[in-house]
Amino acid sequence: MRLGFLVGVFGVVILAHAAISTIRYRGLLKIMEEEFYGPPANVMVELLLGLVLCMWAALTVPGKFLSIHPHSEENRIVSLPANLDFMIFNHRGKVFPVATDLKLKH
Amino acid sequence: MVTKTEETQLERLENQVDNGGGGAWEYLCLVGRLKLRRSEKVLKHGLSILNDPKKRSALGSEEWTLYEQVAIAALDCQSLDVSKDCIKVLRKGFPESKRVGRLEAMLLEAKGSWAEAEKAYSSLLEDNPLDQVVHKRKVAMAKAQGDISGAIEGLNKYLEIFMADHDAWRELAEIYVSLQMYKQAAFCYEELILSQPTVPLYHLAYADVLYTLGGLENLQAAKKYYASTIDLTGGKTTRALFGICLCTSAIGQLAKGRNKEEKESPELQSLAAAALEKDYKQRAPGKLSLVTTALKSLKSNCCTEEMLIWAHHSSDDDNSHATHLTMIHGPIQAQTIFQ
Incomplete structure (x- = not known):
């Protein structure tokens, strides 16, 4: 978690650095009066690296993925809740009272 | 809705609590959240918390919910005195509350004084x-x-x-x-x-009802709903798998006299049967031969009358082999009788 966060920060820093490099490069091009066709290769590599690091951090830091499959263990419904609102008390359990020594002591 | 993970968690906690391993409060919370009816256990463990001043004060404001939970559980167990005491404590805490009023009316109900309960409601x-x-x-x-x-x-x-x-x-x-x-x-x-x-149990229950109603159209619809149950549970509902087999055989019998173009492919049934056999092999190998013979007799359309009976039984969990086997026993016996 902590590592993932640090990696994420590092990724963002790299991205920012790539952006600054590109701006500087364009400035340089303007001085040299050349056309801008795209950032240089090392900036491209930096950009990709930053992208990968940020993506990895974004996928690991917030937590685990939850399953969306209806038949996965977390989602598969095996029984419905007892309909407690419609619970009735004169059932056959009435004939077999539970231990009578239970008492609320206050 | 109780999912598989929650069920396992509940079983684990229940074992732990029953063997005195602690975790009673977590258990009670889980039972309350899943809305289960475990009145005896809630009464026993809830009271043990409530009777222990240290544990009770540790709950803070949750204490009142526990009183309510225990009061209802006590009503269900016919321990009316306990329930009365709990309701009294709640009444002292909340003199004007409607929720406590409801509990009081439920107490009247449990006592059997219907007219008074009616009046209270x-x-x-x-x-x-x-x-x-x-x-x-x-x-x-x-x-x-x-x-x-x-x-x-x-x-x-x-x-x-x-x-x-x-x-x-x-x-x-x-x-x-x-x-x-x-x-x-x-x-x-x-x-x-x-x-x-997305609740497979409703699909299953609907299919059961349709199958029981009978008739070609209903049977075909029942088969579809059994199939959707299987789809939603990943084939882990034994009842739905049996349902597919029964529906196919019943449809086959009904459609026998009619034009044969409508006859459906038996693929679904054989797949369901294969899944059933695999499941039984894994979980109840002793009963496998019984299932295999029953499925075979179904395939040859021997007898569906007896099988109809089981649609009336309702047991919707996916591991009650005993129930399914009694259902299956029907056709085998009938078959031998007819021969």
């Missing part, structure tokens, strides 16, 4: 005519008194106002099934499937 309804729980209690009271038609009438009136209450739809469906009014039950299950299309 009516006065509660006068204060708040849209109190859903009180309306439901009135229906439950009718049911408890054996007045099933009254309960149905009450539920229908209730559902006209609160159409989105799926618990009530489910209750109505179950009452209709118990009265063998399958067409009405099917309607209720349709409503349930509409409101919660």
Whole structure:
């Protein structure tokens, strides 16, 4: 978690650095009066690296993925809740009272 | 809704609590959250927390919920004294509360003094005519008194106002099934499937009702709903797998005399049968031969009359081999008798 966060920060820093490099490069091009066709290769590599690091951090830091499959263990419904609102008390359990020594002591 | 993970967690906690391993409060919370009816255990463990001043004060404001939970559990176990004491404590804490008033009325209900309980509920309804729980209690009271038609009438009136209450739809469906009014039950299950299309148990129950109704169209629809149950549970519902086999054989019998173009491919049945055999091999290898013979006899359309019986039984968990086996026993015996 902590590592993932640090990696994420590092990724963002790299991205920012790539952006600054590109701006500087364009400035340089303007001085040299050349056309801008795209950032240089090392900036491209930096950009990709930053992208990968940020993506990895974004996928690991917030937590685990939850399953969306209806038949996965977390989602598969095996029984419905007892309909407690419609619970009735004169059932056959009435004939077999539970231990009578239970008492609320206050 | 209780999912598989929650069920395992509950079993683990239940074992732990029963063997004195602690975790009673977590267990009670889980039971409350999943809305399960474990009255005896809730009563026992809840009281042990409530009677221990240290543990009780550690709960903070949750203490009152526990009192309520224990009071209802005590009513269900017919320990009316305990319930009365709990309600008294709650009444002292909340002198004006409607929720406690409801508990008091439930106590009257458990005592069997119906007229007084009715009066109490009516006065509660006068204060708040849209109190859903009180309306439901009135229906439950009718049911408890054996007045099933009254309960149905009450539920229908209730559902006209609160159409989105799926618990009530489910209750109505179950009452209709118990009265063998399958067409009405099917309607209720349709409503349930509409409101919660991802719950496989409703699909299963609907398919059961359709299968019981019989007739070619209903059987075909039942088969589809069994298939959708399998789809939603990843093939882990034994009942639905059996349902597919039964439906196919019943459809085969009905369609025998008619034109053969409509006959469906038997692929689904053989797949379901294979899944069943695999499942039994894994979990109950001793019963495998029994299942295999039963499935074979189904395939050759020997006897469906006996099998119809099992559609009436309702057990919707996916590991009750015993129930399924008694169902399966039917055709085998019948087969030997006919021979």
